[in-house]
Amino acid sequence: MQTLSNASRRNFLKVAAAAGGGLFLGFNWFEANAATAVDAATTDLSLAGNVPGAVPGVGFNSYLSINPQGIITIMSPNPEVGQGIKTAFPIVVAEELDVDWKNVIVEQAPLDTKKFERQVAGGSGSIPHSWTRLRKAGATARQMLMEAAAKRWNVPVTECTTGTGFVRHTASNRQLSYGELATEAAQLPVPADVKLKDRKDFKLIGQSVKNVDNAGIITGKPLFGLDFYREGMLFAMLQRPAFGYTLKSFNEAAIKAMPGIVDVLTFDNNVAIVGKSTWQVRKAKEALKIDWTKTDATESTDDHNRIFGELLKSDKATVRRKDGDVDTAFKGAAKVVTAEYQCPFLPHNPMEPMNFFAHVRPDGAELVGPTQTPELARNEAAKLLGLSPDKVTVQLTRMGGGFGRRLKADYAIEAVQVSKRVNAPVKVIWTREDDMTGGSYRPAVRYRFEAALDAQGNMIGYKLRGASINAGSSTREDNFPAGAVDNLLIDSIDHKSAITTGPWRAPITNFLAFAEQSFLDEVAQAAGKDPVQFRLDLLDKAKTKPAGAVKYDIDRMKAVINMAVEKSGWGTKKGADGRPVSQGFSVYFSHRSYVAQVGEVVMQKDKPVVQKVVAVADCGIVINQSGSRQQVTGCIVDGIGHAMYGNMTFKDGIPEQSNFSNYRMIRLNEIPDVEVHFVDNGFDPTGLGEPSLPPAGAAVANAIFKATGKRVRNQPFIEDAALKSVL
Known part of the structure; x- marks a missing residue:
């Protein structure tokens, strides 16, 4: 280890004579990082991270090995989608192992259902599931090392201690x-x-640790699925049908005759072009002339608006929760507040489009690529090929985003199908247009809320209906304010469409929270109460006189609210000009975590501009301050950006947006300052990759109302009729 340490010191500051006689100063910005393995495809617990000169180590358990040179290799089994899990998991192991982080090498583990559990990136559940397992893995090795030392020294193990390896x-x-x-x-x-x-x-744990892949990302190392290359592999791109269309015919002979094209296949209504290079395949795909047959299943955005209206009036909704006597409460109400909120379909738009490598052989198959659910990819491939799952291997690459899109295995199975048909290793690559138009989308939803107030402004009745397209259940019946209102009815109704949908970051709650928290502000205004105090009063009611089951922690929710009020200067903050800052509030519980946010809006040239968001999160113990703050910030930017600008529309089943030229994303100059705080309560860690997104839209929408008097009820905000005059 001394050799490695000296080399690191030399790399920290290099001084060399430039050609012109001056000095060239070079800094290694990654010295604080744990090292990373060079080639993830060779991952093995018996290797010490492919470190030059290192000898094979001994494995203590599925998570770590140590070699005689003192090099510690920690395996990170879960998919890395940008949420920092490849850094966070090893931190927990290293903490209990009591080792110097600089001496740790992190390797991405392949799919191995015998050694690991839940190798999934989704639902913000990785850390809650693995927290204790990871700690025990490190602590077990540490105990064995102490026992070995005690045996060699012939002393009681209780007299031994550890530190820095x-x-x-x-x-x-x-x-x-x-x-x-x-x-x-x-x-x-x-x-x-x-x-x-x-x-x-x-x-x-609790310190700021740089992501273990930082150096590789910035220096262009092949970490991502799109980077993966195998000598002799072919490339494939597919043309998929629009929603509600079937393949009739295409110019097959002309495509096969194009340079570099090896084969053209059809399956599942898709046309797959296989060739020797990405460029040749792309050019052939652009030359396709396909005749599609339109079916009765095609739908347009105008159809969806009509369908929403019908669903909201339907008597076929499924009751999700009913407390008290709702009809009587509304009949006797002093005031009734009613509002509808609508959210559109949204694509996931990860920076890295879908891609996957497959090599199908007679005796098995090898899969390599970016997936949030490697076991699903393996099992579906095995089923398709008629193989036992243990005959299919899955190697994970880092993902350039996923946001739920890579929970599906469709693009991996495309690679399997093509590889089997052409009897060669194949990498399937989606273009940006494929990624945006090929599904799957966040479901579109319209919500109708009703609240009954008594003469003192207390909410005595609450009704919510979710009308959705391909969402299944679009409501969350046990979320706040459920349990705080004596008379409550929550139901939902869904329309089945040919437009494919799937989980989108913080499924359902990503748009439900905007609607719920915006509506609560409307009710607070009608009651003549401060919106924060209105929520606190409801929480007090849920604690002292609960109405039915309360499935959220009231004290933890109140704690994030109170800290957000304090940190944001709620209701008292003034701008540089001395005028009050327009603030909007939102709080939400999802994925086991609690997040409160205060959005700040200022008027610039008579237009509302989101200036700042103050966020307070209770996710239990924070493992990595750096990664955690980035997660909260990323969630908020994502939530605000899509709430304000994102919109996917359809005409006869055909997506009308196909690239960023006609799909609006948040821009750098529109990103607000984000101030992040964590509640330090010592609870075991909970989710963080998603919980800060749901409340973001409402915090901004409520601040916009404070600044303009305009209540925004539809996403994207820039297309809401109430705001068009000021945006």
């Missing part, structure tokens, strides 16, 4: 490195029970 015996002033103990420690019986660290003793 060494076992120490203070009484005799002796110490041994983990590398010196690794071989004999790994041969000891695995302890059934190990003691985990007290939180007060954490040295790594």
